[in-house]
Amino acid sequence: MNSFFTPAVAGLSAGGAYAILGVCAIFTYRLVAVVNFTGAAIGATGTFVMVALYEHGAPVLPGAIAGILAGALTALIIGLVMTTWFAGANASTKAAVTAALLVGIVAVGLRLTGGQHPHAFPDLVPGSAFRLAGVEVTNAAVLTVVLAVVFTVLAELFLARTRTGLQLRALSERPMAAELIGIRVRLLALGVWAVMGAVTSFALMIIAPLRSPDFMSLSLLVVPALAAALIGAFRSFRAALLGGLMIGIVEGLVSGLDAFSQYRSTVPFLVILAVLLWSQRGARWDEAR
Amino acid sequence: MKHASLRAALNTALSVAVIGVLVYALLPNYWVFLITAVFIVGIALQSLGLVAGRTGMISLCQMSFAGVGAWVTGYLNVSGFPGGLPVWIVIGGLAAVPVGIAIGLPALRLRGINLAIVTLGFAAAFDTVLATITFPGQTTFTQVPRPMFFESDRGFFIFVVLVYGVIAVGLEFLNRSRLGASWLAVRHSERAAANAISVPRAKLSAFAISAFIAGISGGLLAGYLGTLVSENFNMMQSLSLFAVATMVGAHFTLGAILGGVLITLFPELLRRLNLPQDVGAVFFALGAVQALSTGETISETWARLGRKLMPKRKSGAARVAGPLPPPAQHAGGTALEVKGLSVRYGNVVALKNTSLVVPARTVVGLIGPNGAGKSTMVDAIAGFLPRYEGSVLLDGQAVDALSATRRAQIGIRRTWQTTRIAPELRVGEYVRLAAGNISDEELNAVLQWLDCPTPEALIATVDAGTRRLLDVAGVVAARPPVILLDEPAAGQSYAEALKLGERIAEIPQKFGSAVLLIEHDMDLVRRACSSITVLDFGQVIATGDPQTVLALPVVQKAYMGIEVEEAAA
Numbered sequence: 120m121n122s123f124f125t126p127a128v129a130g131l132s133a134g135g136a137y138a139i140l141g142v143c144a145i146f147t148y149r150l151v152a153v154v155n156f157t158g159a160a161i162g163a164t165g166t167f168v169m170v171a172l173y174e175h176g177a178p179v180l181p182g183a184i185a186g187i188l189a190g191a192l193t194a195l196i197i198g199l200v201m202t203t204w205f206a207g208a209n210a211s212t213k214a215a216v217t218a219a220l221l222v223g224i225v226a227v228g229l230r231l232t233g234g235q236h237p238h239a240f241p242d243l244v245p246g247s248a249f250r251l252a253g254v255e256v257t258n259a260a261v262l263t264v265v266l267a268v269v270f271t272v273l274a275e276l277f278l279a280r281t282r283t284g285l286q287l288r289a290l291s292e293r294p295m296a297a298e299l300i301g302i303r304v305r306l307l308a309l310g311v312w313a314v315m316g317a318v319t320s321f322a323l324m325i326i327a328p329l330r331s332p333d334f335m336s337l338s339l340l341v342v343p344a345l346a347a348a349l350i351g352a353f354r355s356f357r358a359a360l361l362g363g364l365m366i367g368i369v370e371g372l373v374s375g376l377d378a379f380s381q382y383r384s385t386v387p388f389l390v391i392l393a394v395l396l397w398s399q400r401g402a403r404w405d406e407a408r
Numbered sequence: 409m410k411h412a413s414l415r416a417a418l419n420t421a422l423s424v425a426v427i428g429v430l431v432y433a434l435l436p437n438y439w440v441f442l443i444t445a446v447f448i449v450g451i452a453l454q455s456l457g458l459v460a461g462r463t464g465m466i467s468l469c470q471m472s473f474a475g476v477g478a479w480v481t482g483y484l485n486v487s488g489f490p491g492g493l494p495v496w497i498v499i500g501g502l503a504a505v506p507v508g509i510a511i512g513l514p515a516l517r518l519r520g521i522n523l524a525i526v527t528l529g530f531a532a533a534f535d536t537v538l539a540t541i542t543f544p545g546q547t548t549f550t551q552v553p554r555p556m557f558f559e560s561d562r563g564f565f566i567f568v569v570l571v572y573g574v575i576a577v578g579l580e581f582l583n584r585s586r587l588g589a590s591w592l593a594v595r596h597s598e599r600a601a602a603n604a605i606s607v608p609r610a611k612l613s614a615f616a617i618s619a620f621i622a623g624i625s626g627g628l629l630a631g632y633l634g635t636l637v638s639e640n641f642n643m644m645q646s647l648s649l650f651a652v653a654t655m656v657g658a659h660f661t662l663g664a665i666l667g668g669v670l671i672t673l674f675p676e677l678l679r680r681l682n683l684p685q686d687v688g689a690v691f692f693a694l695g696a697v698q699a700l701s702t703g704e705t706i707s708e709t710w711a712r713l714g715r716k717l718m719p720k721r722k723s724g725a726a727r728v729a730g731p732l733p734p735p736a737q738h739a740g741g742t743a744l745e746v747k748g749l750s751v752r753y754g755n756v757v758a759l760k761n762t763s764l765v766v767p768a769r770t771v772v773g774l775i776g777p778n779g780a781g782k783s784t785m786v787d788a789i790a791g792f793l794p795r796y797e798g799s800v801l802l803d804g805q806a807v808d809a810l811s812a813t814r815r816a817q818i819g820i821r822r823t824w825q826t827t828r829i830a831p832e833l834r835v836g837e838y839v840r841l842a843a844g845n846i847s848d849e850e851l852n853a854v855l856q857w858l859d860c861p862t863p864e865a866l867i868a869t870v871d872a873g874t875r876r877l878l879d880v881a882g883v884v885a886a887r888p889p890v891i892l893l894d895e896p897a898a899g900q901s902y903a904e905a906l907k908l909g910e911r912i913a914e915i916p917q918k919f920g921s922a923v924l925l926i927e928h929d930m931d932l933v934r935r936a937c938s939s940i941t942v943l944d945f946g947q948v949i950a951t952g953d954p955q956t957v958l959a960l961p962v963v964q965k966a967y968m969g970i971e972v973e974e975a976a977a
Contacts, residue, residue, distance in 0.1 A: 154521045156528070204701040214521045215466055216700050218528075219651040223693025225644060226686045339643065342532045345525045384536040388529035395514030395522055 126375030127368050128254045132326055133343075134367020135263025139322040140340060141347025141359040142271050143315050148353045149278070150311045152210060152291040156217040156341055157197055158319055160224040163337035165190025165320025166327050167228065170238050179241050183324060187317045193224075194316025198309045206304075207295070221338065228334035240328040259325050266325075267363065270318060271356045287311065343367075343387040349394045366390055412834075412864065413584040417577045420661050424576055427665070428569035437561055442672060444565045447572045448628045449649075450668035453658040454575060455621035456649055461659030461705075462583070463614040464595030465515060466524035469531035470622050470649050475538055475641030476504040477623025481630045482544040485552045493555045497571075497627030501620040508619025509612055516608040531643040538638040551634040568628055575621055576661045583659075587613060589841040592830040599792065600828035602812045603821060604842045604882070648689055655695035657705025666706065732853045735920030736887035739803050743768040743922035744789070744820070744890045749798035751784050751946075758784040759946045761798070764924075766890065769916035771923040773933045773954065776943035777966060782926045783825065785943070786892045789924075790822045791815040802890060821883040822892035827875040829867050835878060836863025842882025854885045857918070858911060873899045877908070884919050891915065891923045897932050909935035930958065942966065 140158060147155045169186030173179060197220060205213050232238065244258040278284040289297040290304050298304045323337055330336055343366050350362025366387055373383040431443050456470045477500035484496040511530055515523035545552070553559075558567040582588050590610040593601040601607055630636055652671055657663040670692070675685040699705050704712075744766040751759040759781045766772045774782050788796045791812035799806050807815050816822075829838050839851055846854075851863055858877045861870055870878070876896055883891050893912065897905040909932035915923050927933050933940065933954065940957045942950040944966040950957045957963055 154524070156524070200697065204697075208700075210521055211464070211466065212700055214524050215650075215654060216697055218466065218468060218524060218647065219654060219693045219696035219700070221693075222644070222647045222651045222696075223690045225647075226689030226693070230684055230686050335644065339532055342529050346529065349522070349525060381540040382536060385533035388526075388533035391526050391529040392514060395526055 125254050126371040128251065128256055128260070128371070129374075130367040130369070130371020131364070132257060132260035132263050132329060132367070133370060134364040135260065135267045136322050136326040136340070136363075137343040137347050137366050138267035138360045138363025139263065139270055140319060140344030141351065141363040142267065142274060142356050143319050143322075144341075144344050144348035145351055145353055145356055145359050146274055147311065147315050148291075148348070150287040150291050151198070151201070151308045152213070153201055153217065154210065154214040154345070154353070155197075155315075156214065156221045156345075157224055157338075158315070158344055159323065159341040160221055160228065160338035161190055161194045161197065161316045162319035162323035162340075163228060163334050164193045164224070165316065166323045166337060167232050167238075167334060169320075169324055170232075170240060170327075173241050174239055179243065182241075183243060183321075186324060187320045190320025191313040191317040194312040194319075195309055198312030201312075202305050202308050221341075225335055225338050228338065232334045235333050238332060240332055242328055243325055259329070263322065263325055264364070266322065267360055271360045274356050283307070342391075343370075346387040346390045346394070349391055349398075352398065362390075413581055416584065417580045420576050420580050421573055423662065424569065424573040428566070428573075432562065432565060440565050441561045442676065444561070444568050444632060445672045446665065446668035447565075447568045448625055448632060448668075449671045450664040451572055451575055451625035451628065452622055452649060453653050453656075453664040453667040454579060454661075455618045455625065456653045457658030457660070457664060458579065458591075458621070459614050459618045460650065460653055461657060462588070462595065463591040463611065465611065465614070466521070466650070467527045467615075467618070468524055468643075468650055469511065469527040469534065469646050470618075471626075471641045471643075471646040472531050472534040473504045473508060473619040473622035474626030474629065475534060475638075476507050476619075477501050477626030478630045478636055478641065479538070479543060479626075480504075480623070481627035482546075482550075482552060482636065485630075486544040486550055493552065493567075493627070493631045496552075497624045497631075500627040501623035504619040504623030504626075505616045508615045508622075511619075512612050512615030515615075516611055528643070531646045535638065535642050538641060542638065543636045546635060546637060549635060552630040554631050564631065568632070571624065571628060575624070576664075579621075580661070582617070584837070586840055586845060589830075589833055589837045592832050593841055596830035597828040600824060602792075603790070603816045604886075606813050644689070648692055651689075651692040651696040655692060655699045655706060657699075657707035660705075660707040660711075662710075663705065663707035732857060732918055733850055735916075735918055738768060738819075738889040738920055738922075740768045741804070742766070742801075743803065744924065745801040745804075746785070746789065747799045747801065749785065749788055749796060749800070751781070751788055751793060751796045757946055759788070759796075759943075762943065762946070762948050764941050764948070764951075766922045766924050768889070768922050769920065770938045771913060771916060771925055771936050773937035773940040774924055774926045774943065775928070775930075775933060775940060779945075780943040780966075781946040782943055783894060784946075786822055786894050786924075786926065789892060790820055816888075819888035820890045820892065821886055821888045823876075823879040823883055823894055823896060825894050825898065827872060827879055829875055829878060831866075831868040833867050834863065835861050835865045835867065835870065838867060838878060839863070839882050839885055843885035843887075846885055850885070854881050858884075859907075873901075873904065876900065880908075880911075884915055884921065887919050888921055891921045893923060893925045893927075895926055895928065897927055897929045902931075905929050905932050906935065908932065912936040934958070 144155060144158055147153050165186040168189035169182045172182035172185055201213060205216055244262050246258050247255040248258045248261045249256055278288060286302045287307055290302060290307055327337060346366055347359045347363035351359030370383045370386045373386055374380040431440060452470060452474055456467060459465050459467045480500040480503040481496040484499060489496065511527060514526050554564050555567060558564050590601065590605040591614050594607055594610045598607050629640065652667045656667040658667050674688045678685050678687055742765055746762065746764040749759055749762045762785065774785065776782055787793050789800050791810060799808055802818065802820055836851055840846065855863065858881050860874060860877055860881055867875065876899055880893065880896050897908055900908060912923060912925060913936040915921055925936060937954050939952060940954050941948055942957060942963050949966060950960050950963050
């Protein structure tokens with residue numbers, strides 16, 4: 120029993136981070152209609168700003184805040200590119216743009232952070248919260264899961280209950296029409312990007328010490344993030360939350376099995392494959408007539 | 409047609425040969441070695457150009473396919489498989505095919521973005537697997553030997569250029585075949601493509617061939633470097649390849665070479681300028697974003713400027729258009745019958761218990777005001793609605809369970825209100841895509857019958873009204889039992905519309921098909937149709953011969969907005 124339970128709990132904090140990233144991916148998709156491949160890279164930028172400040176002797180908290188702001192700023196710049204040149208582009212083109220930008224961001228990131236060069240990652244939330252059936256549950260795990268749930272609930276409420284949320288939904292469905300009825304399309308879109316950048320940065324800061332913390336590995340967390348978003352069909356925040364947690368836990372379980380532990384990074388891919396094969400039972404066509 | 413693809417293939421072969429000979433004869437060994445890599449990367453870029461550039465699907469795992477080919481090549485080498493590198497790279501390419509198909513499967517019905525996600529996921533997963541299992545011979549430093557006669561660096565250059573040339577020429581033929589046209593059609597509109605070809609087959613064939621070519625490039629890389637490490641095929645390589653392919657337009661032969669030059673020689677240039685080499689990736693990212701924002705790749709820009717500079721070539725010899733072949737013999741009686749058809753979009757009832765009969769070899773008009781449900785009816789008959797109540801019968805057989813593509817294959821063909829022809833196609837390629845491989849005489853005869861441009865004309869140079877005629881040409885040339893025309897005269901002048909009306913009236917006699925015509929132009933309808941059905945608010949309000957039906961007060965009220973009293977007054 121315990122031999123399964125321990126690795127599953129170990130996967131919980133990663134799962135929480137996947138869930139946050141997945142919810143962020145849906146957030147961007149539903150509000151600015153972009154499937155964002157740079158999500159985790161934006162978070163990695165924020166995280167490494169914090170690490171750089173920490174290594175230069177800055178205290179953790181201001182460093183973390185500066186990192187979150189840096190993440191928001193990076194996201195804002197990408198948002199500027201998207202809203203300036205690709206406001207009217209189709210979803211596929213926008214996805215291609217973010218995929219291309221990912222190459223550039225990772226290249227710059229690897230250069231500035233010295234590639235695989237090890238860095239000192241501060242534990243933002245050290246220590247363990249409680250013991251569950253004899254297994255330590257870390258504060259980081261609790262925090263990521265709580266954060267994921269809070270962000271999911273906030274995103275749902277924001278979209279369903281607020282006037283800005285309604286305007287944003289209009290913006291993502293028909294940007295031109297939204298603009299014509301007087302919605303400040305660009306400002307709102309940039310706001311979405313900034314929020315997304317800040318949240319992703321914070322999520323990655325918490326789990327960075329648990330991963331192989333180079334810029335590229337952190338940027339590639341976009342794969343489990345998008346897998347989680349796919350489980351939510353890029354619509355349902357709750358499903359993405361559960362999906363992200365599930366991927367983390369399954370990854371934890373797989374790394375608990377000696378024969379397969381090296382292959383745990385294939386879990387998100389297998390999830391993507393399964394979800395897509397399942398979701399295309401009925402025919403779908405591009406826009407009518 | 410055949411001549412055109414031969415000429416294009418010859419052009420490609422010649423330009424590759426000229427570049428190869430110039431490099432071989434003029435440059436020192438160091439540069440020849442470096443430029444070998446240009447062509448290997450060029451092959452990988454061509455494979456990506458096929459899926460991304462031609463078929464419009466984002467693939468972010470092309471180097472993983474190459475990795476499969478390289479791994480198999482290394483394995484065959486270590487296990488002492490006979491035949492040497494030329495055989496191994498082909499087997500390596502074939503080994504990548506099932507992988508490509510498996511990755512393509514989730515994208516059969518879903519569009520681009522999902523494919524981008526699944527390919528990125530595969531690239532990430534493949535990275536892990538490759539780093540764990542390592543390349544065969546990597547730990548023992550077993551070199552992959554080069555083929556006989558091509559052992560030296562200069563010799564291997566010739567081998568690589570030969571492989572590049574064979575692939576480029578093969579792709580040139582493929583691109584101009586019906587399969588190649590189907591890829592462009594899928595990229596432009598899957599909905600329209602489904603009306604003529606099987607979309608899943610087009611997508612899977614693109615993925616399979618692309619994976620094969622990528623696998624070959626991986627095998628060549630194994631011969632080039634001797635030993636490989638997993639970093640040669642990691643995700644960043646795939647992403648950079650995607651960025652460069654987007655920037656240069658890798659589905660053009662010279663675009664692929666240009667991309668190879670950028671990927672291989674740009675780091676060399678940066679090295680000589682004492683700049684960090686990863687600046688290259690940033691440059692590629694910006695270049696790709698720039699190309700995406702203008703919608704034009706470097707290859708296309710050059711081709712456009714080239715066309716401006718070159719003197720215009722005289723258009724080909726006068727067409728030899730024979731008479732149209734005799735009409736197809738379809739079963740008599742009722743060709744198409746719609747029974748009790750109802751369609752709902754949420755709470756909106758678009759069609760309510762509508763019925764309609766189109767007898768064989770006649771033209772039936774379907775008219776009604778905007779929003780009456782005419783196009784919904786066509787969508788339902790052609791199989792583009794997820795669900796409807798009632799039944800559609802072709803020659804008395806219910807087709808309700810069949811997909812849109814299957815219905816098109818057994819003989820229900822349609823056109824669209826807005827033209828959906830891929831602009832990169834030529835007129836002849838489009839008609840053959842729609843109608844199957846018809847002879848040159850028949851192609852010319854159909855085009856002349858409808859006053860369409862020559863088969864060599866590029867669709868991008870044809871005006872919108874004429875493109876609508878090409879839509880009609882494509883479906884009539886297929887000679888199906890039933891043709892659905894959705895407002896074919898929209899965008900035509902009055903005189904053209906009248907002429908089109910005459911042509912449509914002739915379709916049953918000349919091609920043997922029955923026609924259901926949706927049209928707002930009443931003169932055209934009167935001229936073309938032998939009977940008319942009128943829809944209003946999703947219900948049939950009148951059916952009969954044109955003169956009687958159009959004179960009915962209820963029709964005039966619904967359609968012309970004339971009140972009965974006013975009409976009487």
